[in-house]
Amino acid sequence: MKYRKNRNGEEISALGFGCMRFQKNATGGIDMQKANDQIMRAFEQGVNYYDTAYIYSGSEAAIGEIFEKNNIRDKINIATKLPQYLIASREAIDKYFKEQLSRLRTNYIDYYLMHMLTDIEAWEKLKRLGIEDWIAEKKASGEIRNIGFSFHGNSDMFIEILNAYDWDFCQIQYNYLDEVSQAGRKGIEAAGEKGIPVIIMEPLRGGKLVNLLPEKAKRLIAEDEKHRTAPELAFRWLWDQPQVTCILSGMNSLEMVDENCRVASDAEVGDFTEKDFALIEQIKNSINESMKVGCTGCGYCMPCPRGVDIPTAFRCYNTMYTENKNSGRWEYMQTIGLQKKPALPTQCIGCGKCESHCPQHIHIIEELKNADKALRPLPYKVAIWAASKFLYRK
Numbered sequence: 001m002k003y004r005k006n007r008n009g010e011e012i013s014a015l016g017f018g019c020m021r022f023q024k025n026a027t028g029g030i031d032m033q034k035a036n037d038q039i040m041r042a043f044e045q046g047v048n049y050y051d052t053a054y055i056y057s058g059s060e061a062a063i064g065e066i067f068e069k070n071n072i073r074d075k076i077n078i079a080t081k082l083p084q085y086l087i088a089s090r091e092a093i094d095k096y097f098k099e100q101l102s103r104l105r106t107n108y109i110d111y112y113l114m115h116m117l118t119d120i121e122a123w124e125k126l127k128r129l130g131i132e133d134w135i136a137e138k139k140a141s142g143e144i145r146n147i148g149f150s151f152h153g154n155s156d157m158f159i160e161i162l163n164a165y166d167w168d169f170c171q172i173q174y175n176y177l178d179e180v181s182q183a184g185r186k187g188i189e190a191a192g193e194k195g196i197p198v199i200i201m202e203p204l205r206g207g208k209l210v211n212l213l214p215e216k217a218k219r220l221i222a223e224d225e226k227h228r229t230a231p232e233l234a235f236r237w238l239w240d241q242p243q244v245t246c247i248l249s250g251m252n253s254l255e256m257v258d259e260n261c262r263v264a265s266d267a268e269v270g271d272f273t274e275k276d277f278a279l280i281e282q283i284k285n286s287i288n289e290s291m292k293v294g295c296t297g298c299g300y301c302m303p304c305p306r307g308v309d310i311p312t313a314f315r316c317y318n319t320m321y322t323e324n325k326n327s328g329r330w331e332y333m334q335t336i337g338l339q340k341k342p343a344l345p346t347q348c349i350g351c352g353k354c355e356s357h358c359p360q361h362i363h364i365i366e367e368l369k370n371a372d373k374a375l376r377p378l379p380y381k382v383a384i385w386a387a388s389k390f391l392y393r394k
Contacts, residue, residue, distance in 0.1 A: 001046025001265055004245045006146060006197050007168055012077065014239060015264035016049035016199065017042050018248035019059045030058045034252075036066050041254050043072060045261040051171075051199070051248050053081040053115055054100060064104035073106055079171075079199070080104065081115035081150060084122055090130045097138075108142055111199075113171060114149040116300065118359065120160050123149075132165070150201070151183055152300070152359025158183035159190045169245070171199040173296070173359065175209060176237050176280050177287065178202075181294075182359070192243035200238055200247045206297035209234050209287075212315075212322045216286040220279060232263050237280055239267035290321045292374075293367050294360050301354035301364060309336050309343035310354055310364060317371035325374075332375045337384035345372035 003011035017039060025031040039050070050067075052059040060080060067073045080100055087093055101107060114131075117123055138144040146168035151158050162170065170191055172183040179185050191198050204210055210230045213221070221230050228236070238244050247264075251257045295314035304310060312335050320328030336343050345368035354364045376384070 001261065002239075002267060003046075004197070006245070007195060008146075011048075012197070012246045013046055013048045013264070014246060014267065015042075015047055015260055016051055016079075016246040016248040017047055018201065018250040019050055019052040019063050020056045021250040021252055022059065022062060023252050030062045032062060032065070035062055036069070038251055038254060038257055039063065039066050040070060041257045042251065042261065043070075043076065045257070046265075047261065048075065049077045049079060049111075049199075049246050049248075051079040051201075052104075053113075054083045054096060055115075060100060060103035064106065068105045077110035078104060078106065079111035079113065080109055081113040084114045084126055085116065087126065087129065090134065093129065093131065093134055097143075101143075109144050111146045111148060111169060112138075112144045113147075116359075117149045117151055117161050118153040119157060120164060123161055123164055148199075151187075152298075153182070155182070155184045155186040155190075158187040162187070162190060162194065162196065167196055169197040169199060171201055171248075173202040173298075174198075174200050174238070174244075175203050175205050175234060176284060177205055177209065188241065188243040197245035198243050200244055202296055202298070203238055203247050203249065204231055204234055206295075208296070208318070212291075212318055213283075214286050214290040214322045216289075217283045220282050220286065224279065229259070231260070233276075233280065233283070235260070235263050236267050236271060236276075239264075240269060240272040242269045287322070290318075292317055292321050293362060293371070295362060296360060298359060300357045300359055304348070304354060305351060306347040306349055307341065307343050308345055308347050308368065309339075310345075310368065312336055312343075313345050313368060313371050313375070314362075316375055317367075320374060329375055329377075329380050333380060333384055333387070337376075337380075338387055345369065 002014040004014055006012055022030045022035045050063055052063055054060065067076065082093065082096060114126065135144065135147050139147065148167050148169035148171060149161060150171040151161065152173060172187060174182065174188060188198050213230060221233065235247060238247055249260050251260060293314045295311060297311045297315060299311055301310045316328045316332035316335065319331055348365060348368050350365050352365065358364060
């Protein structure tokens, strides 16, 4: 495992474990045995950074139990996040933090983030509630060792927030498709100039840079003379940049852990050649030719007040164009159309709540109409209706 340093010279593994998407058991909860095996496999191969958040259902409690059970708390770094969008008082800050310490079975957090700052006003609101004094107290007591923020928004706003406080680190969505969107290359270079470590989330854009690649992109990767996989290319493109400190991966299989650790064991700044960059540009161009909606599946638009499953609708819509129309429509029929509780885009009333939370600034209301029209032509509407009647007959 390669390591990169934080502002205090302490080493962070180049690969971090994103703990948002653990595999589920038969009852819908986290499969603790699989989560334990995957985390420990990563730990044994040198991963020392584990990222979770208050709102990741069951995640904080799960990793707290795993770290305690295996007696590795003092050998790893926990990163978790204050749900700043739920905060209305100084007392609430303490309440959430204490709950997180309890869930994580620890008395300190190594890397604590203000979760999902998208606008400077969110930080200003926290300042009015006394967050700066609170942070100073927690750092003085040792309960928080590094303070940072996670960000979704444009590069100008990122830089404004970056300059608004003396942050120890930051976390952004960044990958070869988001080079000029979100915080983008402009943002990570600004962080680099200030000496602020950058943690990368969504390096594979919610898996889309692996699972939803168009056939042309798959052929380009298959013809790579260095025989690199789609995720390996995406990771190496990121690790080539000196401002990137750690890349989070939501690893949910032992095979994925092993593969990512293998790549993280030899990726270096400056490894990418001109030919490698040219290959990435070819892949990007082929993806952009096909994709209809730039949704990463992050889920910040959810829950919809009317029950619409927005990320799944967009994923299936994109699948129609990155794979083929029948694949997208069949997946849509299975995942949304046949649910007992309807989750169709036609339930949208245009309230706009989803758009106000979307990190990608997608025109969700309009795109849902486009998606539904494409995904449910008349034959599929009839098939979904008939199948639903059969499945849920009394």
